[in-house]
Amino acid sequence: MPAIYMDYQATTPPDPRVVERMRDGHESGQGFANPHSVSHDLGRSAAAEVAASRRSVATLIGADDDEIVFTSGATEANNLAILGTCHDLTDRNEIVVSAIEHKSVLAAARHLESKGFVVRKAHVDAAGRVDMDHLHDLIGSSTRLVSVMATNNEIGVEQDIAPIAALCRNAGCLFHVDAAQALGTFAVDAYEWGADFLSLSSHKVYGPKGIGALFVARDARRHIRSIMFGGDQEDGLRPGTLAPNLCTGFGEACNILASERSDEIVRLVGLRDRFLSKLRERIPAYEINGTLTGRHPANLNIRFPGIEADQMLAMCEGRVAAATGSACTSGIPEPSHVLIALGRTSREANESIRFSFGRFTTAEDIDATVEALSAATALLDGLADA
Numbered sequence: 001m002p003a004i005y006m007d008y009q010a011t012t013p014p015d016p017r018v019v020e021r022m023r024d025g026h027e028s029g030q031g032f033a034n035p036h037s038v039s040h041d042l043g044r045s046a047a048a049e050v051a052a053s054r055r056s057v058a059t060l061i062g063a064d065d066d067e068i069v070f071t072s073g074a075t076e077a078n079n080l081a082i083l084g085t086c087h088d089l090t091d092r093n094e095i096v097v098s099a100i101e102h103k104s105v106l107a108a109a110r111h112l113e114s115k116g117f118v119v120r121k122a123h124v125d126a127a128g129r130v131d132m133d134h135l136h137d138l139i140g141s142s143t144r145l146v147s148v149m150a151t152n153n154e155i156g157v158e159q160d161i162a163p164i165a166a167l168c169r170n171a172g173c174l175f176h177v178d179a180a181q182a183l184g185t186f187a188v189d190a191y192e193w194g195a196d197f198l199s200l201s202s203h204k205v206y207g208p209k210g211i212g213a214l215f216v217a218r219d220a221r222r223h224i225r226s227i228m229f230g231g232d233q234e235d236g237l238r239p240g241t242l243a244p245n246l247c248t249g250f251g252e253a254c255n256i257l258a259s260e261r262s263d264e265i266v267r268l269v270g271l272r273d274r275f276l277s278k279l280r281e282r283i284p285a286y287e288i289n290g291t292l293t294g295r296h297p298a299n300l301n302i303r304f305p306g307i308e309a310d311q312m313l314a315m316c317e318g319r320v321a322a323a324t325g326s327a328c329t330s331g332i333p334e335p336s337h338v339l340i341a342l343g344r345t346s347r348e349a350n351e352s353i354r355f356s357f358g359r360f361t362t363a364e365d366i367d368a369t370v371e372a373l374s375a376a377t378a379l380l381d382g383l384a385d386a
């Protein structure tokens with residue numbers, strides 16, 4: 001029996017309907033052509049495929065088609081938003097990010113420090129919510145760009161995006177939202193949120209890997225430049241030949257979300273509650289990192305006091321596939337910067353595991369996961385007592 005997959009926030013399994021749609025495109029022989037070479041039918045057909053996919057992505061986030069720039073994923077979209085807007089030094093040389101951003105935002109911002117930009121980090125509270133007073137203090141007439149994620153990839157906390165956009169508007173600076181983890185379980189609306197730029201990733205929403213998008217609001221277009229060179233594709237913002245088949249898969253994943261997301265959220269909340277109530281029966285000493293309200297419905301970041309997360313996962317190996325938030329740098333595991341920002345100690349952070357589930361998770365999977373965790377805890381307790 002394969003291990004129960006509890007790592008949906010690392011990547012979601014592709015939806016079979018997405019795979020089917022991509023296979024059809026592939027087998028029909030349509031769509032292989034270069035979508036930017038439109039002097040013949042084959043090229044035009046590939047271009048039509050890309051256009052239809054762009055429409056699906058745009059519609060899902062309340063944008064217009066020409067505001068969607070396809071990228072290789074959210075890492076590239078984040079880099080494009082940050083490096084593409086901070087390309088020259090002016091009197092606005094500050095970038096404000098939250099302390100719990102994804103590494104692709106933090107590292108891109110850090111890179112700009114070496115070019116003369118100043119990066120400021122907004123604190124979060126124990127639930128993981130951005131401290132609005134601190135953010136307010138950080139944003140000013142020197143701020144070029146603010147980047148805050150909609151849904152965190154480790155603890156699932158969802159930020160209240162519209163008030164952050166309002167702060168940015170008042171200060172006259174640009175606002176980028178990393179919505180990679182939000183699209184699948186949150187009604188992402190770029191205009192309602194007031195985002196100038198918004199990053200998306202297909203493989204977090206049951207689509208293929210290797211494709212994502214950056215929403216570029218029409219009014220913000222003049223503030224961003226390409227960070228790569230060699231072609232005029234994607235309105236000059238992302239040179240290179242697009243992969244029509246990947247676009248098709250991403251578009252189909254968005255079509256499915258458009259019709260099923262709200263029902264799916266209800267089902268996932270049911271699974272999450274089941275997980276917690278079973279866990280309470282079997283391992284009552286657990287603690288939740290973050291908050292249970294305003295959170296991704298299928299993320300649980302759980303601390304098992306006194307048990308190293310790596311040990312726990314090793315005991316569950318082959319039965320449960322979950323992850324810790326720690327990053328391994330030069331062989332030394334570093335505690336998650338997200339959990340540390342919440343006020344957890346390094347030790348507490350290293351006792352924490354992220355469980356993330358989704359569309360194909362069943363109630364039986366939840367029960368079996370808790371069983372495996374409970375058996376592992378009993379064994380580890382036994383070892384500690386011996």
Ligand code: PMP
Pocket residue numbers: 009010072073074075076078102104149151152153178180181200201202203212
């Ligand atoms: N941002 C967030 C919040 C993410 O969770 C991820 C993926 N872990 C990324 C960006 C990067 O996405 P991709 O894998 O599409 O580059």
